[in-house]
Amino acid sequence: MRQKIVAGNWKMNKNLAETKALISDLKAEENTSGARVIITPSFVNLALAVSETEGTAIEVAAQNMSQYNAGAYTGEVSAAMLKSAGVNVVILGHSERRAYYGETDSLLAEKVDKALAEGMEVIFCFGEELEERKADKHYDVVASQISNALYHLGEDAFKNIILAYEPVWAIGTGETATAEQAQEMHFFIRKTLADKYSAALAESVSILYGGSCKPSNAEEIFSKEDVDGGLIGGASLKAADFFGVVNANK
Ligand code: PEP
Numbered sequence: 001m002r003q004k005i006v007a008g009n010w011k012m013n014k015n016l017a018e019t020k021a022l023i024s025d026l027k028a029e030e031n032t033s034g035a036r037v038i039i040t041p042s043f044v045n046l047a048l049a050v051s052e053t054e055g056t057a058i059e060v061a062a063q064n065m066s067q068y069n070a071g072a073y074t075g076e077v078s079a080a081m082l083k084s085a086g087v088n089v090v091i092l093g094h095s096e097r098r099a100y101y102g103e104t105d106s107l108l109a110e111k112v113d114k115a116l117a118e119g120m121e122v123i124f125c126f127g128e129e130l131e132e133r134k135a136d137k138h139y140d141v142v143a144s145q146i147s148n149a150l151y152h153l154g155e156d157a158f159k160n161i162i163l164a165y166e167p168v169w170a171i172g173t174g175e176t177a178t179a180e181q182a183q184e185m186h187f188f189i190r191k192t193l194a195d196k197y198s199a200a201l202a203e204s205v206s207i208l209y210g211g212s213c214k215p216s217n218a219e220e221i222f223s224k225e226d227v228d229g230g231l232i233g234g235a236s237l238k239a240a241d242f243f244g245v246v247n248a249n250k
Pocket of ligand 1: 213
């Protein structure tokens, strides 16, 4: 049975007081879907978020981490630092990291290895640009992003991998992939996993959809067989909207 998951990508939003206030609002919401709920405040507010969510079912994840252990890497945050703050999940490969900070598939492979070596769970993001979809290259792009960063892993490692298909043209644009487009891609991803590893592995990996998902469209997207939940940007910044999405993941 695959896990249902809704993760909020807070990006560079919410200062310390706002983080505290949003978590307080989130704690007041009821999770009627049973989905795993994950939030990702900025690095500087992670420790606060961990303590504010203690005793609740809300999990705290990081939005990024270094591929290195420690040392002279100014501005970076290591997996061990995250773990010491009580953070056991990290988003890697978000399209904004790829586009604005030059994160490549090979760098992401290193980061994935480091996170897994530290016993962390990875939400691994990938997805095509609009031009790539228009040129009918979206399946090739997604297959290569996944294989370049993940296919050196053994089957066992996928217990700690959550996949997030995020078509770049749908992120923060208000334009959502249709539920059919999401399902087609998620089905394709599961098939590539089955071909590379096994049908059992493909069936066990949670695949989230991300891209302008909100309470009004989440239920239709999540109703698709191969969509196990969502990675939510804008709609994760208000508790009622976020839980509108969480509770659509029935
Ligand atoms: C994201 O950044 O991962 C995302 C899905 O953003 P939005 O929901 O705002 O499109």
